Amino acid sequence: MRLVFAGTPEFARVALDALLAAGHEIPLVMTQPDRPAGRGLKLTPSPVKQAALSAGIPVAQPRSLRLDGRYPDEAAQARAQLEQAAPEVMVVAAYGLILPAWTLALPTRGCLNIHASLLPRWRGAAPIQRAIEAGDTETGVTIMQMDEGLDTGDMLLERRVPIGDADSAAQLHDALAIAGSEAIVQSLQALQAGGLTAQPQPAEGVTYAAKLDKAEAALDCTQPAVLLARRVRAFNPVPGATLRLPGLDGPVKVWRAQALEMSTEQAPGTLLGVTAEGIDIATGAGVLRLLELQKAGGKRQPVDVFVRGWQPAA
Incomplete structure (x- = not known):
């Protein structure tokens, strides 16, 4: 399929590599602007940007996608790039920017998100860490059809991952990144074949994974x-x-x-x-x-x- 990929950290990089290996066409990758890192605070590209450049894929790094926000010129440029890319699907994984309505509506078959929890548990910014902190014995990834809410869209597919008694967030992150990459490839195969069924999230069991402080x-x-x-x-x-x-x-x-x-x-x-x-x-x-x-x-x-x-x- 013809995809645009939006993501930033290592979790997303694993998914991008899997989509490329599966043969999908990705004319554009979107990621966060380069950030200072290391002792010298040198501007450093995200793992997703590094992977995209290695694959020869153009990269967009707007600070916002809101046309009426603080960076309207950057948002307008990103919109032009997305329209030119003409994706069937936009795949989103830990991107870090809110997608406004125009972005969600642009791909002909919508936006799919790789979320690192079994929704509706642990919507929000830090699902991996909050699951461990709460003592959960199981988590997973959910492929979700995105809407304008905070991780509220319909569920398309999930992969369950156990949480070991000694697992750190780093270890669980790596397991979920692999599970997420496999799940998004499987979801796109099912979408192409017409066998992907959307299920609304249950109203009960909703929890929020607050950003780490x-x-x-x-x-x-x-x-x-x-x-x-x-x-x-x-x-x-x-x-x-x-x-x-x-x-x-x-x-x-x-x-x-x-x-x-x-x-x-x-x-x-x-x-x-x-x-x-x-x-x-x-x-x-x-x-x-x-x-x-x-x-x-x-x-x-x-x-x-x-x-x-x-x-x-x-």
Whole structure:
């Protein structure tokens, strides 16, 4: 089919590669403008832009698609490029811009979105992280016919993916990216064959995955250890969970932790023990054991290495 692809991060890049491998014609790719990255804050193209350029596909990077918004000239140019591309379908995956009504109506067979949850659960910006944080044991991807709502369109196909007890957001992201790439290829095959049936989303079970906030990174030890361990997994790699330890300037990042099935009468935040097996911290309910940490400006270290260079004050 003749497609326009709109996406930005690695999750979307995996889908773009799969669509190209499946033989679809993609005359235009849309992605977010280049962003500063790295220590030198050098402008860096998105993973999707890099993949598109490698494939020789023209790239559009408007800051907005709203013709009446802050960047009407960029939106108008993007509209002209889309009209010239004349897509049958627009495939959208973690693009990062709101698609106004004119965009949704332009492809002759509509816009399909690859969403990283089993809708209607976890509509919104951070479905992968919120599913882990909430303790879900299963998630997946939904191919959705886009409308003007926030992830409210009809469902076309879904792929289920289990969430392991130790899965981080990075690990789950990779599994969902593969599932999403397979699901969109399957959906387009079914669409061509006339066998793709739209199902309205259920009215019950709607939850929203709020955008991650850096303020959430700091672990609050008054909360239960089970929730804190899930947050460590959910915020790995971004924004990264943090905790203050005695004898160190500034917070450390906690990359891996586990909730221990033991109780303590010590106040939340109390350091209970330091061994090569872990650093144990009292919480609002139970004990949190830290397993992999990183000092400010340092490298990620397993706890047995970390404790050799740190001893809390007596």
